[in-house]
Amino acid sequence: MSTLSSPMVCSLPEGDSFHSQVAARHKKGALWLVIFQAATLVSILALTALLYNIINQSFGWVAVRNQVEPETLAVEGTPLEDLSKEQLIAILEAHVSQGVMRRLESEAPFSVRSREDVYRLVEERVIKPEILRSWPLFDSLLRRSAIQKEVAEEFPGARLQFRAWVNRQFLSNPQSATPDKAGVRTALLGSLWVVGLTILVAFPIGIGAAIYLEDYASDNVLNRLIQTNINNLAGVPSIIYGMLGLAIFVRGLEPITSGAIFGLSDPTTANGRTILSASLTLALLILPLIIINAQEAIRAVPRSLREASYAVGATHWQTIWHHVLPSALPGILTGTIFAMSRAMGETAPLIVVGASTFIAHDPTGPFSKFTTLPVQIYQWTARPQDLFRNIAAAAIIVLLVLLLALNAAAIILRNRYGRKRREG
Amino acid sequence: MNVRYPFGKGQRPHTLTQVALQRKPRWHEVAIQGFLFFCGALSILTTIGIVLILGKESWLFFRSPEVSLREFLGTTKWQPAIGQFGIWSLVNATMMTTLFATLVAVPLGLCTAVYLSEYASDRVRSWLKPVLELLAGIPTVVYGYFALTFMTPLLRAIFGRDVVDIYNTASAGIVMGILILPLITSMAEDALSAVPHSLREASYALGATRLETAVTIVLPAALSGIAAAIILAVSRAVGETMIVAIAAGSGPAFTFNPFKAAETMTGHIVRISGGDLSYNSMDYNSLFAIGLALFLITLTLNIIGRWFVQRFREVYE
Numbered sequence: 001m002s003t004l005s006s007p008m009v010c011s012l013p014e015g016d017s018f019h020s021q022v023a024a025r026h027k028k029g030a031l032w033l034v035i036f037q038a039a040t041l042v043s044i045l046a047l048t049a050l051l052y053n054i055i056n057q058s059f060g061w062v063a064v065r066n067q068v069e070p071e072t073l074a075v076e077g078t079p080l081e082d083l084s085k086e087q088l089i090a091i092l093e094a095h096v097s098q099g100v101m102r103r104l105e106s107e108a109p110f111s112v113r114s115r116e117d118v119y120r121l122v123e124e125r126v127i128k129p130e131i132l133r134s135w136p137l138f139d140s141l142l143r144r145s146a147i148q149k150e151v152a153e154e155f156p157g158a159r160l161q162f163r164a165w166v167n168r169q170f171l172s173n174p175q176s177a178t179p180d181k182a183g184v185r186t187a188l189l190g191s192l193w194v195v196g197l198t199i200l201v202a203f204p205i206g207i208g209a210a211i212y213l214e215d216y217a218s219d220n221v222l223n224r225l226i227q228t229n230i231n232n233l234a235g236v237p238s239i240i241y242g243m244l245g246l247a248i249f250v251r252g253l254e255p256i257t258s259g260a261i262f263g264l265s266d267p268t269t270a271n272g273r274t275i276l277s278a279s280l281t282l283a284l285l286i287l288p289l290i291i292i293n294a295q296e297a298i299r300a301v302p303r304s305l306r307e308a309s310y311a312v313g314a315t316h317w318q319t320i321w322h323h324v325l326p327s328a329l330p331g332i333l334t335g336t337i338f339a340m341s342r343a344m345g346e347t348a349p350l351i352v353v354g355a356s357t358f359i360a361h362d363p364t365g366p367f368s369k370f371t372t373l374p375v376q377i378y379q380w381t382a383r384p385q386d387l388f389r390n391i392a393a394a395a396i397i398v399l400l401v402l403l404l405a406l407n408a409a410a411i412i413l414r415n416r417y418g419r420k421r422r423e424g
Numbered sequence: 425m426n427v428r429y430p431f432g433k434g435q436r437p438h439t440l441t442q443v444a445l446q447r448k449p450r451w452h453e454v455a456i457q458g459f460l461f462f463c464g465a466l467s468i469l470t471t472i473g474i475v476l477i478l479g480k481e482s483w484l485f486f487r488s489p490e491v492s493l494r495e496f497l498g499t500t501k502w503q504p505a506i507g508q509f510g511i512w513s514l515v516n517a518t519m520m521t522t523l524f525a526t527l528v529a530v531p532l533g534l535c536t537a538v539y540l541s542e543y544a545s546d547r548v549r550s551w552l553k554p555v556l557e558l559l560a561g562i563p564t565v566v567y568g569y570f571a572l573t574f575m576t577p578l579l580r581a582i583f584g585r586d587v588v589d590i591y592n593t594a595s596a597g598i599v600m601g602i603l604i605l606p607l608i609t610s611m612a613e614d615a616l617s618a619v620p621h622s623l624r625e626a627s628y629a630l631g632a633t634r635l636e637t638a639v640t641i642v643l644p645a646a647l648s649g650i651a652a653a654i655i656l657a658v659s660r661a662v663g664e665t666m667i668v669a670i671a672a673g674s675g676p677a678f679t680f681n682p683f684k685a686a687e688t689m690t691g692h693i694v695r696i697s698g699g700d701l702s703y704n705s706m707d708y709n710s711l712f713a714i715g716l717a718l719f720l721i722t723l724t725l726n727i728i729g730r731w732f733v734q735r736f737r738e739v740y741e
Contacts, residue, residue: 029635036543039535040552043609046602047559050566053574208463216457217464230467235656235726236719237663239690240474242697243715247477251703284470291467317453345563348665348690352697374565374666381569381670389573396566407561 057393058165061140063151065158067128085115088122095126131180132158134390166394174360179387184395186362187376191344193363194372197279198343203336206290214298215320234288242352245281250353259367273354276366281353282346286339293335297328330413337410341403347374373399478719481712502676504707511717513678517593517686521668524597525604525661530654533608541616542638560606568670571599587683591673594682600667604657615649616642652732659725665690689714
């Protein structure tokens with residue numbers, strides 16, 4: 001080459017300037033490493049802040065004012081907690097009007113009510129605790145005396161109580177207009193119904209599509225179109241699916257989704273805004289995810305397995321059903337569980353499809369009106385009062401625990417599957 | 425060894441000459457294949473459904489005398505109550521939140537990806553990846569709550585309560601950036617890891633430092649994959665709903681002030697359809713017109729992103 005023979009203009013530094021330049025380059029490298037590490041730290045910080053924020057809001061001091069102090073209800077020195085059922089009924093009779101007593105009796109006769117039930121009634125109807133204000137957890141721990149002073153000044157007669165907003169009552173109570181009585185039972189059951197039906201619809205169709213694309217589809221225009229289309233559908237915003245569900249399932253197929261043609265719903269109130277519509281919408285939404293994951297699992301099944309099956313005379317479908325699917329199943333299930341947790345956390349399409357803003361009745365079937373945990377969280381968050389923020393945080397904890405359990409199941413499945421493959 | 429033949433008791437195994445070897449028609453295999461094809465084709469039907477529904481309702485919207493395509497695309501006031509349908513106030517809010525999300529997520533995501541693929545040891549990576557997966561798995565409504573109850577008070581504490589509204593696009597955008605951060609990080613890291621090792625070693629052999637190798641050799645080689653990551657993340661941010669519905673404000677407003685409330689396209693759809701909505705009203709149809717615009721924007725971004733992914737795959741396989 002000509003450049004080698006001709007004298008090159010060489011501007012490389014030598015001696016001291018060489019060493020100082022190398023040192024400067026290394027310094028620059030170290031500086032940027034710190035920047036890279038700091039950037040990485042941000043995502044950890046974000047996760048921490050998120051969890052801190054939620055925990056901070058779901059525990060803490062509350063100022064409670066009782067209409068009747070429990071101490072005054074003690075009978076002959078026995079505190080309220082230790083009274084018998086008959087004594088509690090007597091207290092109830094003394095404080096509530098005749099009409100209310102009769103209504104309670106007609107709801108469920110006092111003779112069959114348990115002592116705990118009557119105690120709850122006394123608390124609800126006589127003591128009537130009212131939460132005036134709440135403080136977040138870290139304030140409660142660090143500014144205890146200041147809060148006590150504040151309560152004494154601002155809310156005379158009120159008393160400070162430590163409250164965990166997520167508790168057993170919160171899980172078992174239905175929705176209510178007052179935040180301290182509201183619970184997530186309706187929303188929780190709604191979520192389980194919707195996600196369960198969604199998987200029931202999406203699982204077989206998703207796996208069918210994956211098998212078709214991996215094992216049957218020849219490389220022609222139509223099949224390539226299907227594959228590209230599935231990839232594109234995975235990127236469509238979830239709210240668009242909501243609009244599709246609103247137009248097709250809620251409006252178009254209203255006789256089916258409201259249960260009217262099966263004679264299963266009250267025709268005067270029935271409309272298409274049911275669990276079934278929501279499930280079908282979410283099924284369309286998670287189908288691309290299930291298909292793409294199942295395709296990967298099926299692709300990972302070694303070719304030798306299929307060929308051995310063909311060699312002993314099995315048909316195409318026999319090979320798939322008896323050999324390919326069992327071998328791919330753990331991978332498919334893992335993908336399905338991830339899709340399930342996606343459906344569990346989905347909010348926007350359900351609001352568009354018409355999750356109810358307020359229902360106090362448990363869903364009874366696919367044609368019930370519904371609300372789900374994320375929708376409930378959205379509605380509570382959108383309220384201006386502070387106490388609703390507390391129960392929204394508590395509902396978030398319930399949702400996150402559910403999702404964590406689902407994902408843990410998926411990870412255990414994946415790990416066990418991995419070990420099996422290595423052993424075998 | 426005992427060999428069990430899969431034949432009936434007392435029956436002698438068939439000899440080969442007795443078996444008809446021609447292909448038999450198996451109707452249930454054909455039926456199964458038909459069902460499987462239907463499952464695959466359902467995705468096409470979904471797409472057709474989306475396009476038809478959005479198209480039909482939008483057509484009804486634009487055909488009505490109260491609105492014209494020119495007004496829709498040319499004005500900046502969205503007030504259906506008095507018949508003003510200028511989509512730019514909604515699009516502008518969407519662009520603002522997306523811009524903030526990108527400003528947060530792109531630099532952070534790229535730095536994290538470079539750190540994970542070029543610097544981090546296997547041990548660090550093994551616990552950083554789950555953190556990112558956790559961030560990616562948290563439902564968006566939780567991010568919305570986070571934006572409203574953490575990010576907004578933080579911004580108000582920094583910039584002053586008079587400057588920052590309770591609902592504002594900056595807070596929603598920043599939190600949305602945290603949401604798309606794992607997406608950018610994992611896709612960009614995949615792209616960086618796909619760069620052949622020989623390129624790095626050649627660079628080291630010439631005396632380059634780790635940073636110089638990462639920035640001048642690996643990053644440019646993975647550029648198309650990184651571009652794809654950014655485009656797909658932007659598409660995700662445009663379609664993201666719950667964060668903006670909770671934290672960005674509920675009322676269309678044409679403003680470039682990030683600390684003022686402004687409703688995005690997705691936020692508007694959720695708010696209107698969450699209330700009592702009567703079918704065949706202008707409100708109902710206008711939602712589908714917004715939906716169509718949203719669909720076209722995200723579809724274009726996704727197609728461009730996929731095109732980039734395919735290009736980058738072709739280079740290194």
